[in-house]
Amino acid sequence: MAEYSVFSLLRNAFSGSPDWKPAWRKPDPKPSYDVIVIGGGGHGLSTAYYLAKEHGITNVAVLEKGYLGSGNVGRNTTAVRSNYLLPENIRFYEHSMKLWENLSHDLNYNVMFSQRGVLNLAHTPAQLDDLARRGNAIVHSGADSVLMAPAEIKRLMPGIDISGTARFPITGGLMQWRAGTARHDAVAWGYARGADRRGVDILENCEVTGFIRDGDRVVGVTTTRGEIRAKKVAVAVAGSTGHVMNLAGIDRMPIESHVLQAFVSESLKPFLDTVVTFGMGHFYVSQSDKGGLVYGGDLDGYNSYAQRGNLPIVEEVNSEMLALFPSLARVRVLRSWGGVCDMSMDGSPIITTGPLPGMYLNCGWCYGGFKATPASGWCFAHTIARDEPHELNAPFTLDRFHRGILIDDKGVGSTPRLH
Amino acid sequence: MLITCPYCGPRDVSEYTYQGDGNRTRPDPASTDQEAWNAYIYDRLNPRGEHHEIWQHSGGCRAHLKVTRNTLTHAISSVGFARDAGHRKSDGHRKTGAQA
Numbered sequence: 001m002a003e004y005s006v007f008s009l010l011r012n013a014f015s016g017s018p019d020w021k022p023a024w025r026k027p028d029p030k031p032s033y034d035v036i037v038i039g040g041g042g043h044g045l046s047t048a049y050y051l052a053k054e055h056g057i058t059n060v061a062v063l064e065k066g067y068l069g070s071g072n073v074g075r076n077t078t079a080v081r082s083n084y085l086l087p088e089n090i091r092f093y094e095h096s097m098k099l100w101e102n103l104s105h106d107l108n109y110n111v112m113f114s115q116r117g118v119l120n121l122a123h124t125p126a127q128l129d130d131l132a133r134r135g136n137a138i139v140h141s142g143a144d145s146v147l148m149a150p151a152e153i154k155r156l157m158p159g160i161d162i163s164g165t166a167r168f169p170i171t172g173g174l175m176q177w178r179a180g181t182a183r184h185d186a187v188a189w190g191y192a193r194g195a196d197r198r199g200v201d202i203l204e205n206c207e208v209t210g211f212i213r214d215g216d217r218v219v220g221v222t223t224t225r226g227e228i229r230a231k232k233v234a235v236a237v238a239g240s241t242g243h244v245m246n247l248a249g250i251d252r253m254p255i256e257s258h259v260l261q262a263f264v265s266e267s268l269k270p271f272l273d274t275v276v277t278f279g280m281g282h283f284y285v286s287q288s289d290k291g292g293l294v295y296g297g298d299l300d301g302y303n304s305y306a307q308r309g310n311l312p313i314v315e316e317v318n319s320e321m322l323a324l325f326p327s328l329a330r331v332r333v334l335r336s337w338g339g340v341c342d343m344s345m346d347g348s349p350i351i352t353t354g355p356l357p358g359m360y361l362n363c364g365w366c367y368g369g370f371k372a373t374p375a376s377g378w379c380f381a382h383t384i385a386r387d388e389p390h391e392l393n394a395p396f397t398l399d400r401f402h403r404g405i406l407i408d409d410k411g412v413g414s415t416p417r418l419h
Numbered sequence: 420m421l422i423t424c425p426y427c428g429p430r431d432v433s434e435y436t437y438q439g440d441g442n443r444t445r446p447d448p449a450s451t452d453q454e455a456w457n458a459y460i461y462d463r464l465n466p467r468g469e470h471h472e473i474w475q476h477s478g479g480c481r482a483h484l485k486v487t488r489n490t491l492t493h494a495i496s497s498v499g500f501a502r503d504a505g506h507r508k509s510d511g512h513r514k515t516g517a518q519a
Binding site for chain 1: 420431432433437439440454457458460461462463464465466467470472488490491492493
């Protein structure tokens with residue numbers, strides 16, 4: 001398998017690129033594996049990668065219903081951060097951040113992780129107090145966070161409207177400098193290549209149609225490419241969690257699937273070199289290396305498995321962008337799309353053994369799954385290999401809802417569209 | 420997405436407020452069955468396909484509606500009053516819309 005380096009790049013650049021090989025094989029399914037991971041998104045691929053790398057389990061198949069990178073791993077707005085309030089979340093996402101910081105090197109694949117900072121804006125004194133409290137919690141837990149005054153923010157992003165006459169005047173913001181963005185497709189491709197070269201079979205166009213049971217125990221799956229058996233079946237299907245668990249006979253979950261839209265504008269000259277989020281609504285924007293503004297806002301707000309949304313949110317998100325950056329009024333939207341998010345009842349994920357014997361479950365990422373990709377796979381691999389959660393994902397159980405130990409970072413309760 | 424309100428006719432989704440999953444049954448308020456309350460509050464059917472849900476025409480006549488909508492295509496197959504489906508029983512002492 002090709003190693004990527006500046007020398008291989010130069011050699012291929014001057015020789016018409018004869019040496020590049022496919023980054024992963026296209027194998028046929030074997031009749032059985034040690035572990036099947038359902039879902040070839042970022043989390044499924046990173047799970048397979050860490051199963052092979054950290055636990056030596058290489059007889060693994062990753063089942064992807066479409067092509068690799070066709071789901072949320074290629075549909076998110078690429079922000080990576082660890083600025084959570086609750087200790088369970090900070091520890092987990094900070095672990096993810098540390099994996100991000102070494103990911104390109106670890107994978108020998110440039111995921112273009114750019115620690116350009118993520119700034120959350122406040123628009124009232126009370127909101128600024130709340131951000132200060134959050135910042136203190138973050139710093140206390142060992143991650144980084146710093147409050148910024150409006151003048152500093154203006155220096156950082158000259159296009160922003162900090163005037164007192166703005167619709168929602170800016171009183172300050174909370175910056176995490178180590179946060180940033182990563183090239184989302186490269187994350188999928190890098191993990192796929194890393195898993196493949198360690199012996200993992202990545203089976204594309206292989207949709208799970210049912211589970212094979214031996215009594216209570218899950219012993220394999222039926223797919224559009226035939227029956228595949230496994231000692232352990234791991235589910236990491238994000239927005240399709242409800243559907244796939246239904247195939248396993250579990251019809252009710254603490255999850256609702258919702259559609260989240262995202263947008264890219266036409267290419268602009270360098271305009272914004274951090275990620276910024278609006279505090280008087282739900283809006284976030286960054287500028288990609290190609291120059292397009294990558295931005296999004298709230299969910300559409302109703303149950304949906306459709307990877308497309310409706311126009312009211314398009315209008316709302318764009319109006320929020322103009323509230324922050326009036327100068328963008330004549331910039332055109334290039335593309336918009338939708339992804340299906342697995343909204344949990346407390347806004348925090350589920351990484352656990354079960355709920356059936358032989359099954360492992362990874363879901364509930366709401367619309368924050370991309371930043372969690374490395375730690376999610378790392379913890380899920382540990383959970384699958386050892387049959388018990390790692391300390392970092394031990395709080396993220398499925399039964400925490402019925403036991404009353406929720407991890408509700410935003411404090412909005414069991415209305416998943418609000419998380 | 421248009422929802423056809425029985426009173427107001429087809430109106431844009433922005434006039435409506437989503438009240439969520441209509442498949443849940445609220446336990447009797449006097450019930451102390453912890454498991455029934457937990458299931459009501461936290462568990463969802465979340466089907467890929469036909470979904471029964473409650474919407475309020477909050478930007479119009481304010482009626483609570485029971486809507487059957489396909490979550491994969493967003494096609495709406497039926498709209499009726501939520502009270503006719505047995506929801507919002509606490510409002511039962513009020514006159515129906517036709518009498519009001």
